[in-house]
Each structure stands twice: as structure tokens, then as C-alpha cells.
Amino acid sequence: MxxxxxxxxxxxxxxxxxxxxxxxxxxxxxxxxxxxxxxxxxxxxxxxxxxxxxxxxxxxxxxxxxxxxxxxxxxxxxxxxxxxxxxxxxxxxxxxxPRAESAPHDVRALDELESLTNRAAARFPGMRVERKSAGVAVHVREVAPHDLLAATAELSGSFAGRVAELGLELMHGRQVFEARSPLxxxxxxxxxxxxxxxxxxxxxxxxxxxxxxxxxxxxxxxxxxxxxxxxxxxxxxxxEPSVVLASPAEWARVLGEIAAQRRVAAAPRSGSH
Structure with a gap:
């Protein structure tokens, strides 16, 4: 496609x-x-x-x-x-x-994880901790290259272990680790x-x-x-996705073309009654 x-x-x-x-x-x-x-x-x-x-x-x-x-x-x-x-x-x-569709996890568990990650952030300049309603995200995009391996190893190791013990899931995305409710x-x-x-x-x-x-x-x-x-x-x-696009710019272009085609489809035809 x-x-x-x-x-x-x-x-x-x-x-x-x-x-x-x-x-x-x-x-x-x-x-x-x-x-x-x-x-x-x-x-x-x-x-x-x-x-x-x-x-x-x-x-x-x-x-x-x-x-x-x-x-x-x-x-x-x-x-x-x-x-x-x-x-x-x-x-x-x-x-x-709004009300959370999936109830936030035990607040005390999130408090503990926030505290753990704040201590890690103190050792790794550039690490950002974001507390959410249902999880804790740790951004590592700004961590210096010479610290990044150690920072990610800690998040993937002892921190990940504690996340699992608390019944949460640890997601590793683009320069971010996020502990969140499995719901x-x-x-x-x-x-x-x-x-x-x-x-x-x-x-x-x-x-x-x-x-x-x-x-x-x-x-x-x-x-x-x-x-x-x-x-x-x-x-x-x-x-395996249906299609791979190269950038947000390309996706924006596709969205614009879909919108244009939907407008054309909805427009009344000339000569129609």
C-alpha cells in the first residue's frame, strides 16, 4: 500500500x-x-x-x-x-x-517511582521526570552521550524490576521510559x-x-x-504496518489529501436537483 x-x-x-x-x-x-x-x-x-x-x-x-x-x-x-x-x-x-477511564494506579506506588527516578535524575543531568495521573515518564533525550548508557541501564534494570513488583508495566519508547498501568x-x-x-x-x-x-x-x-x-x-x-511514511510532513500531506477528497465527494454535482 x-x-x-x-x-x-x-x-x-x-x-x-x-x-x-x-x-x-x-x-x-x-x-x-x-x-x-x-x-x-x-x-x-x-x-x-x-x-x-x-x-x-x-x-x-x-x-x-x-x-x-x-x-x-x-x-x-x-x-x-x-x-x-x-x-x-x-x-x-x-x-x-474528564474521569480516568482506567483508574490511576496506587498513588503511593507512583510516589515511590517518582522518588526513585528523581534520585536517578540527580545523578544524570538532563534526565527529566514527568509525573502523570496513571504513570511516571522518564525522558532521557537530554542526557549527555557519555551518561546515556549508564542511565538507560539503570532504568532497564533495578527501576524496571521495581516497576514490575508494583504491578505496573515499563514502556521503552523514543528516548523515554514510562511506568504505567497495564490497563x-x-x-x-x-x-x-x-x-x-x-x-x-x-x-x-x-x-x-x-x-x-x-x-x-x-x-x-x-x-x-x-x-x-x-x-x-x-x-x-x-x-507490519499497512504503510510506512517518512516523516510527520508526509503524514500531514496525506491528511490534507484525504480532507480534499472528502470535500470533493461531499460537493453537490453541477446540474443536480
Whole structure:
């Protein structure tokens, strides 16, 4: 499959779900996560799709719900999924404070992990610890190259062991380790959204990292399209997507073409009554 086939299938679907990850997918990866911004062309295309008849849009991210809302505030009502599925917020919910779909793990366990990682961060300059509702993320993108091996070894070793003892899962993504509830996954969130949409909805899911692979596989399993956005950090997925795109820019272009085709399909034909 190539980009043209994605557009053709999406254009002809009676009911279409366009679901996309945020970082590395509609936004370029940056050193400081808080500095990330979605591509304007991607946002414009998603906004057009969200307004198109028969099209549903979801942004599915590991970010907190507050961060995701702020970074996608220009969009009309869409599905927003935060913390890898801990929060699944329908378009109709607006600015209402959502309830976690998957209850946060024992707060004391998260406190302990945050404390452990803060102690590690004190030894490895550049390590960033992010506390979330349902997990703790440790970013190592800014750790100096001469410290990176030792830092990742500690996170993969003793820290990973404690995460498992507490009944959590440790995800290793693009320069990030995240301890989180096993109940939270983008795969489960995508399945939940599809259960709320018309039968036969064509799902398209795009993502760039480990946590996206289950959702990519699910989109294919449901007869849809799983899109993998490749990068220098992670050129290949461990599953087989429907198509591999080279960058967020290429995905934004595909989104724009889908939106354009949906507009054409919806336009009244000349001479019609």
C-alpha cells in the first residue's frame, strides 16, 4: 500500500475514523516535550476532516489531558485520548474535566517511582521526570552521550524490576521510559472509540513509537489502515504496518489529501436537483 491508496480508501468510506498520535506524528519530536507544536498543515487537515460528513477524528497521545487539549485547542470537537488511554474524552465532553477511564494506579506506588527516578535524575543531568495521573515518564533525550548508557541501564534494570513488583508495566519508547498501568493502552482506547462509531467504520491509525504498535495492528485487524511514521531514532516498527511514511510532513500531506477528497465527494454535482 502507498499514500495514494490510503487516500483512495479514505475517500470512499461511508464512515471514516482518522486517529493519530501527536508527538512524532503530527508534531516533530523536540528535545523539550513542552516545546512541541503540531504542524499547522496537519491541524488544518484534521480540522477539515472533523467537520466533514461521515468522518470522525481522534488524537491519541501519551501526553496528559491538559497538555493534549492545549496543543490541539484549535481543532473543532474531536476525540482526545491522553496518557496512552487513561483518559478517553469524546468530542461532546468539551472542557469538562474528564474521569480516568482506567483508574490511576496506587498513588503511593507512583510516589515511590517518582522518588526513585528523581534520585536517578540527580545523578544524570538532563534526565527529566514527568509525573502523570496513571504513570511516571522518564525522558532521557537530554542526557549527555557519555551518561546515556549508564542511565538507560539503570532504568532497564533495578527501576524496571521495581516497576514490575508494583504491578505496573515499563514502556521503552523514543528516548523515554514510562511506568504505567497495564490497563492503559492506545490499542484499547482505539477499540473503545470504534465501539461508539457506526458499524463498518474504516479506521486509519498513524503513530511512530512502541506504544502505537498495538493500535496500528488493531486498525489493520478491523480492515483499516495502520500507518507507521519512521524516524532516524526508530526506522522500523516491530509489527507490519499497512504503510510506512517518512516523516510527520508526509503524514500531514496525506491528511490534507484525504480532507480534499472528502470535500470533493461531499460537493453537490453541477446540474443536480
Amino acid at each position: 502507498d499514500a495514494a491508496e490510503i487516500v483512495a480508501r479514505a475517500a470512499g468510506a461511508r464512515s471514516l475514523l482518522v486517529a493519530t498520535d501527536f508527538d512524532g506524528t503530527i508534531a516533530e519530536i523536540v528535545t523539550i516535550p513542552d516545546a512541541a507544536r503540531a504542524r499547522e498543515d496537519a491541524l488544518a487537515a484534521l480540522a477539515a476532516l472533523a467537520r466533514a460528513e461521515g468522518v470522525h477524528v481522534a488524537v491519541i497521545s501519551g501526553r496528559t489531558i491538559e497538555s493534549l487539549r492545549a496543543l490541539t485547542s484549535s481543532l473543532p470537537p474531536v476525540w482526545r485520548v491522553a496518557e496512552h488511554g487513561a483518559f478517553v474524552v469524546p468530542p461532546q465532553r468539551g472542557d469538562e474535566v 492503559c493502552s492506545k490499542h484499547a482506547a482505539l477499540e473503545r472509540i470504534l465501539s461508539r462509531l457506526p458499524a463498518g467504520t474504516l479506521p486509519i491509525y498513524a503513530g511512530d513509537d512502541t506504544t502505537d504498535e498495538g493500535a496500528i495492528a488493531l486498525a489493520k485487524e478491523k480492515g483499516g489502515i495502520g500507518v507507521y511514521i519512521a524516524s532516524n531514532e526508530r526506522a522500523f516498527a516491530s509489527i
